Amino acid sequence: MDQDLIAILMFSTMMLMLMTGQRVFGAIGFVAVMAALFLWGTGGSDIGFSAAMKLMKWYPLLTLPMFIFMGYVLSESRIADDLYRMFHVWMGGLRGGLAIGTIGLMVLISAMNGLSVAGMAIGATIALPELLRRGYDKQMVTGVVQAGSSLGILVPPSVVLVLYAMIARQPVGQLWLAGVIPGLMMAAMFIVYIVVRCRLQPELGPALPPEERNMPMNEKLKLLRAGLLPLGIFAAMMVPFVYGLTSLVESSAIGAMTAFLAAVLKRRMTKEVFEVSVRQTLGISCMFMWIILAALGFGAVFDGLGAVKAIDALFTEQLGLEPWMILILMQLSFILMGTFLDDTAMLVIVAPLYVPLVGALGFDLVWYGVLYTI
Template structure:
């Protein structure tokens, strides 16, 4: 049997198990173990096992639970409430100002947490009710929250980029820095769209009443500004030593987690309930990621043993005569299709054993491709009919927002994200300049 046929059977078997409702790590790990035994006999079990042991010795894995804990401490202690109040006061006088402030809130939440689900939860519980109460168009604000929450997987400390680094064997620090400018660029494009749209149609985002704003004193504004800048201080305490080479990645993660914990204690918000919820959720998410990474590395080890990547590379470039850019675009389209029914982690571990080595064989930069993958995942999250964020929003939104409203709300933001993806593809230095500058010094 040819390498191509074996690879096709492995992927088909894995997808069939996923459609039956099996857990992602169970489907991937089972197919990897069974394939290795069928291909190489009982000795084949050593392939995924040895790969898993190598992964367990990788020190960088310690960053995952610490970043996740940092994010949950900041979200469970309701520091995000102060953030939104800051944007409410400072941006409210503008048409669409609260929607613009919501994008700013999402950027800061992303820097606190690194998970899009956390941004969605905070947006729907804090920002959405306030925006609707202020008379904002429900379709526009629904799209704002979905688009803003997607920034969580691109802006550092992105957990998705850490997972990509683990699987692709790329430096996490460079990937984080590569996501900074594209993430800020995309947030800026969202803000520009909201500003222009609300200038053209003021009824979509009315400003806050001047009488209400006059009741907020300058001292209160400055207090809220300090509270809103607090997460940036935590982020700086974590990232500045790392970027300057004073601490390792794991040490920086420990600094971030410790700083977030101490801030919650000083503000009097580290209650027993907050601590228990943060630890419990951190343990749950960390274990889930660990099982998925273990299964993915085992699957990748079987692929390496097959030599399937080189065979598929030859199929595309020598037999079908496709150019490297055509293959890359087809990969991105496949991510969008898979994103209609899978989350970002599942997509990454399913195709990483094939796509990541193939990208290297085609001569593309794997740091740059990590950013492309992440942006494409953001688009897939919001693509009907089964985009991940669409159903999260439906589950969290109030009854007056229908599924049709949610589908219509994301159209302009998906177009903006597609434009951002195109810009990063055409101009790779948008992603590569900052890591090149920092690590080149």
């Protein structure tokens, strides 16, 4: 059988399995194993072992459980609630102020937990009921929570960028620093949109009545101090890393430890909080490791088939497309896949195929990592 046809069958079978509701790592891993055995017989079984060894030797992978644990400690100990109360009081007097505060909350949640799912859960449980109770438009509220939670995969520490760094073999630190400004720009654009829209249509986001937002200044400052605690945790983690005083793994350990100590000092680190945080960390970390393992195996088979070179030749030589046109087609494909896949699933599916192609087209892989994430 022609190798190009095998590559097409691999990708088509994987997409079909995902559309039928199969688990991401199961679909990718199954297709990779079956293709390897078909092509190389029993020798193809070595691909899984080599991918596992490559995964276990990747030192920055230790950051994954650290950041997930940090985020869940801050979430389960209700420290994130303090953030929302701070924005509620300080921003509630503006039209659309609570929606603006929700975007600010999402930015800070993203800085504490690099998962968009975690931001979505916090926004849906804390901000969504309050916004609806205050008479905010349902469509705007849904858009605010959705858009704000998407910042979790761009603002460091982004777990998705860690996975991209693993697959694309790029430095995680550079990817994080490259994602800061675009993430803040997107948050600013969301806020500007809310301000303009609520000024034109005040009924979409009414301001809080004076009796609810009037509070003694000492109480406001107390709320501000409680809300700035997560910022202090983020600074303790990222500032030494930016100045080269700590490595990536050391910074993640500092973040996890400071989050734990903050919960202890606020007397919120109960047995239940600790148990839930550890269980969630173990579950999500194992899930990501299985996904990465399957993606590495899939990418190894694709490389062995020479599929990337064949696709490059198809677009550039046979169709005569310019590199920028190919890049636009890649971005458009995310719209289709985003209808039934989340960000992590899309990354592990397309990265083994797109990343080598992007490199062959002459684009910087760190730049493309941020572009993909956006």
